[in-house]
Amino acid sequence: xxxxxxxxxxxxxxxxxxxxxxxxxxxxxxxxxxxxxxxxxxxxxxxxxxxxxxxxxxxxxxxxxxxxxxxxxxxxxxxxxxxxxxxxxxxxxxxxxxxxxxxxxxxxxxxxxxxxxxxxxxxxxxxxxxxxxxxxxxxxxxxxxxxxxxxxxxxxxxxxxxxxxxxxxxxxxxxxxxxxxxxxxxxxxxxxxxxxxxxxxxxxxxxxxxxxxxxxxxxxxxxxxxxxxxxxxxxxxxxxxxxxxxxxxxxxxxxxxxxxxxxxxxxxxxxxxxxxxxxxxxxxxxxxxxxxxxxxxxxxxxxxxxxxxxxxxxxxxxxxxxxxxxxxxxxxxxxxxxxxxxxxxxxxxxxxxxxxxxxxxx
Amino acid sequence: xxxxxxxxxxxxxxxxxxxxxxxxxxxxxxxxxxxxxxxxxxxxxxxxxxxxxxxxxxxxxxxxxxxxxxxxxxxxxxxxxxxxxxxxxxxxxxxxxxxxxxxxxxxxxxxxxxxxxxxxxxxxxxxxxxxxxxxxxxxxxxxxxxxxxxxxxxxxxxxxxxxxxxxxxxxxxxxxxxxxxxxxxxxxxxxxxxxxxxxxxxxxxxxxxxxxxxxxxxxxxxxxxxxxxxxxxxxxxxxxxxxxxxxxxxxxxxxxxxxxxxxxxxxxxxxxxxxxxx
Numbered sequence: 001x002x003x004x005x006x007x008x009x010x011x012x013x014x015x016x017x018x019x020x021x022x023x024x025x026x027x028x029x030x031x032x033x034x035x036x037x038x039x040x041x042x043x044x045x046x047x048x049x050x051x052x053x054x055x056x057x058x059x060x061x062x063x064x065x066x067x068x069x070x071x072x073x074x075x076x077x078x079x080x081x082x083x084x085x086x087x088x089x090x091x092x093x094x095x096x097x098x099x100x101x102x103x104x105x106x107x108x109x110x111x112x113x114x115x116x117x118x119x120x121x122x123x124x125x126x127x128x129x130x131x132x133x134x135x136x137x138x139x140x141x142x143x144x145x146x147x148x149x150x151x152x153x154x155x156x157x158x159x160x161x162x163x164x165x166x167x168x169x170x171x172x173x174x175x176x177x178x179x180x181x182x183x184x185x186x187x188x189x190x191x192x193x194x195x196x197x198x199x200x201x202x203x204x205x206x207x208x209x210x211x212x213x214x215x216x217x218x219x220x221x222x223x224x225x226x227x228x229x230x231x232x233x234x235x236x237x238x239x240x241x242x243x244x245x246x247x248x249x250x251x252x253x254x255x256x257x258x259x260x261x262x263x264x265x266x267x268x269x270x271x272x273x274x275x276x277x278x279x280x281x282x283x284x285x286x287x288x289x290x291x292x293x294x295x296x297x298x299x300x301x302x303x304x305x306x307x308x309x310x311x312x313x314x315x316x317x318x319x320x321x322x323x324x325x326x327x328x329x330x331x332x333x334x335x336x337x338x339x340x341x342x343x344x345x346x347x348x349x350x351x352x353x354x355x356x357x358x359x360x361x362x
Numbered sequence: 363x364x365x366x367x368x369x370x371x372x373x374x375x376x377x378x379x380x381x382x383x384x385x386x387x388x389x390x391x392x393x394x395x396x397x398x399x400x401x402x403x404x405x406x407x408x409x410x411x412x413x414x415x416x417x418x419x420x421x422x423x424x425x426x427x428x429x430x431x432x433x434x435x436x437x438x439x440x441x442x443x444x445x446x447x448x449x450x451x452x453x454x455x456x457x458x459x460x461x462x463x464x465x466x467x468x469x470x471x472x473x474x475x476x477x478x479x480x481x482x483x484x485x486x487x488x489x490x491x492x493x494x495x496x497x498x499x500x501x502x503x504x505x506x507x508x509x510x511x512x513x514x515x516x517x518x519x520x521x522x523x524x525x526x527x528x529x530x531x532x533x534x535x536x537x538x539x540x541x542x543x544x545x546x547x548x549x550x551x552x553x554x555x556x557x558x559x560x561x562x563x564x565x566x567x568x569x570x571x572x573x574x575x576x577x578x579x580x581x582x583x584x585x586x587x588x589x590x591x592x593x594x595x596x597x598x599x600x601x602x603x604x605x606x607x608x609x610x611x612x613x614x615x616x617x618x619x620x621x622x623x624x625x626x627x628x629x630x631x632x633x634x635x636x637x638x639x640x
Binding site for chain 2: 054074075076078085087089091145148149152
């Protein structure tokens with residue numbers, strides 16, 4: 001078996017009694033766009049800082065092309081990085097900022113000029129060489145930072161929430177740029193964000209971090225369609241959770257009993273749990289049908305309509321189950337029930353068996 | 363530290379500044395103008411006081427001594443203060459505030475007491491010489507007082523806070539992530555210092571250096587206690603002329619030359635750094 005391009009091998013980092021990351025294990029292919037997604041304090045940034053060499057792991061190793069890089073100081077790792085805050089050198093022009101990595105490597109003047117021009121062209125800032133960073137917008141500054149990080153063709157580019165300081169519209173614009181640059185350069189990117197939409201839009205694969213551990217690694221559609229844990233299901237996309245108790249568990253399928261005694265049988269089960277344990281049923285809002293009665297096939301539950309909110313291209317309907325849990329159902333514009341459903345209606349929610357998931361709760 | 367004088371809200375607050383301005387006028391501008399006029403009128407009208415000062419080797423040496431000591435003091439102060447300011451800026455605020463208290467306390471301690479303390483420490487049988495000999499670095503006591511070495515040591519110590527404070531001000535504003543970025547760009551610690559940290563700290567270095575240099579130019583107590591009679595500095599010369607010889611003309615001329623140098627340096631600093639900040 002050939003060794004992976006970048007191997008994050010069992011990284012653990014503790015600060016006193018606090019465990020920042022625990023046994024983070026990840027293999028990244030050359031040219032891959034990998035995103036670390038998770039809430040703040042989940043260990044994603046710590047993992048990135050260890051890669052950058054700003055922190056040393058308590059245990060574990062990081063290998064690039066089969067060789068450990070942990071003994072190499074930051075300035076010799078050749079890794080590129082774009083930071084959350086604007087970290088351009090304020091006393092240097094845009095051109096000199098981009099030239100900086102080449103100057104400290106004592107590259108010949110002609111090579112510097114050519115590479116700076118190419119890098120600025122890559123981020124679509126041709127001709128901005130003489131501008132001072134303070135005279136540029138936040139989006140432009142981050143593009144310069146990107147050019148500076150890419151100018152020496154690093155084997156890996158780290159990005160630590162680079163768009164968090166920008167407004168939504170600009171963020172989307174630069175997300176497009178980052179995708180294009182990734183495609184044009186083929187550089188391996190490790191991207192940290194807490195924004196699931198950003199992660200889904202940009203990444204080849206996503207590693208979902210929670211409490212210092214990776215909960216699941218996969219492509220966006222994989223994570224959305226088959227989340228491995230309750231946390232992933234909750235973090236990626238909208239979802240409705242109905243709490244209950246496991247009635248029976250057998251070969252990846254479970255029967256779930258709700259508070260009013262209703263039992264749903266044969267639902268795909270994730271994680272380990274045994275009969276009598278607590279569990280949640282997860283449903284995606286767009287997979288739930290609203291109907292007058294139970295269908296001939298599939299699962300269903302009787303509900304009472306609590307509230308209907310019209311949102312333009314869809315309406316969100318809050319439906320209360322017999323035991324008091326509320327789940328939201330999306331009705332697309334033009335749906336026969338849109339405009340018909342009213343508060344207090346007694347209806348049924350229905351779904352296909354493969355669209356529901358049970359997560360054991362510990 | 364000086365640059366804040368030129369910032370702030372211009373054009374407003376004249377009324378509130380009036381008492382201070384009147385004080386300055388009464389106790390600074392008028393006396394200085396008086397001194398200046400005496401330098402060109404006593405003992406008789408003309409520039410002969412300036413001719414004497416700038417024409418004789420004895421007096422020129424006093425000026426050179428003064429500039430040399432001030433320059434060396436400024437340089438050494440900057441070299442010592444920079445790492446201290448850096449450490450203060452990156453350490454935890456609680457420990458930093460304790461260190462600040464120590465620095466300020468030393469600043470608030472009586473100047474004479476501190477200078478006498480250095481006399482005791484630096485004398486032939488003093489702690490410093492004993493330590494140097496005890497460590498085997500010298501075989502006999504060094505002459506550390508009554509010369510410019512003593513003056514320099516004593517003044518560096520007194521001037522340190524005036525360099526540390528403005529340096530701390532600029533360094534604290536530098537985002538540590540900028541230095542991390544420099545490291546990832548491939549800069550060694552030395553390159554990051556030279557190409558990033560020093561240029562960003564330059565305004566603080568300049569205002570601290572100006573402060574220390576200018577204060578050193580006119581310093582009297584430390585040179586007169588730790589220095590020798592053969593190595594006079596300008597402030598001592600002025601005191602000697604005015605107090606012992608009652609020669610206001612010569613004293614005024616020497617004072618005026620210092621004032622011109624000071625203003626020239628201040629103008630240079632404003633031109634170099636305030637224009638950039640605007």
